[in-house]
Amino acid sequence: MQKPISEACLRNQAPIAEALKKLLPKAAQLLEIGSGTGQHAVFCAKELPHVVWQPSDLAQHHAGMKLWIDEALLDNLLNPLELDVDQSWPALDVDHVFTANTVHYIAVSSVVNMFTGITRLLEKEGLFIMYGPVNINGEYTSEGNVRLDEWLKSCVNPLAGIKDLADLERLAKDQNLILIDNLAMPANNRLLVFQKR
Ligand SMILES: C[S@@+](CC[C@H](N)C(=O)[O-])C[C@H]1O[C@@H](n2cnc3c(N)ncnc32)[C@H](O)[C@@H]1O
Incomplete structure (x- = not known):
């Protein structure tokens, strides 16, 4: 098996890591939800050695992700956990949670489950x-x-799709997660920062 490669990850991993360095200056335990190929986990764990990075995803992604993790040999990068936002939430002690490119990939009901679990x-x-x-x-x-949204609804899940910022802010607030920052990122993406109150 070859390491899975996401071209999008290769493009966005450096700007994401730069933003995370500013947001997470202190030693911390972080859970990543929907780690996919594991490229963000490896890149960010390397760039933020003070953060213990816990990747997770559906079980089908673990074998590919492990190839990246095993090759990286990073003390602060853990083996992936199985986490399906709709079903299985491992008991964990974490300070922060990160997720990339998952919220548009899942239905609104799953976003609610994600925020409730977080x-x-x-x-x-x-x-x-x-x-x-x-x-x-x-x-x-x-x-x-527009094209991404069409593809998601036709190829991934008819209930998937890009969510409105105001809806995300409201759903998060229902769970005591308050939007405290909204950073512009390359390719019309955002980095939304919520804080638990
Ligand atoms: C577009 S990929 C993003 C992967 C990676 N974070 C990235 O940015 O390249 C969406 C990810 O969400 C995960 N995902 C889908 N449904 C999920 C669920 N119910 N619970 C947790 N993760 C889920 C998929 O397995 C996949 O890895």
Whole structure:
């Protein structure tokens, strides 16, 4: 088996890691949800050696992700856990949660499950950092996002799709996760930073 490669990860991993360095200056335990290929986990664990990075995803992604993790030989990068936001939440002690490109990939009901699970894990002041595309006032922010949304609904899940920022902010607030920052990222993506209150 060859290491799975996401070209998008190769493009966005450096800007994501730069932003995380500013947001997470202190030693911390972080859970990543929907780690996919594991490239963000490896790249960010290397760039943020003070953060213990716990990748997770559905079981089918673990073998590929392990190839990256085993090759990286990083003390602060753990083996992936099985975490399906709709079903299985391991008991964990974490300070922060990160996820990239998952919220548009899943149905709104799963986003609610994700936020509910995250708020249970976090202590007050803990951060939930979310990378990906969002709509603003019901409008796509680029032609690329229009095409991505069409592809998601036809090829991934008819209930998937890019979510509106205001809806995400409201669903998060219902779980005591308050939007404290909203950073522009390359290719019309955002880094949304929520804090547990
Ligand atoms: C577009 S990929 C993003 C992967 C990676 N984070 C990245 O940015 O390249 C979406 C990820 O969400 C995961 N995912 C889908 N449904 C999920 C669920 N119910 N619970 C947890 N992860 C899920 C998929 O397995 C996949 O790895």
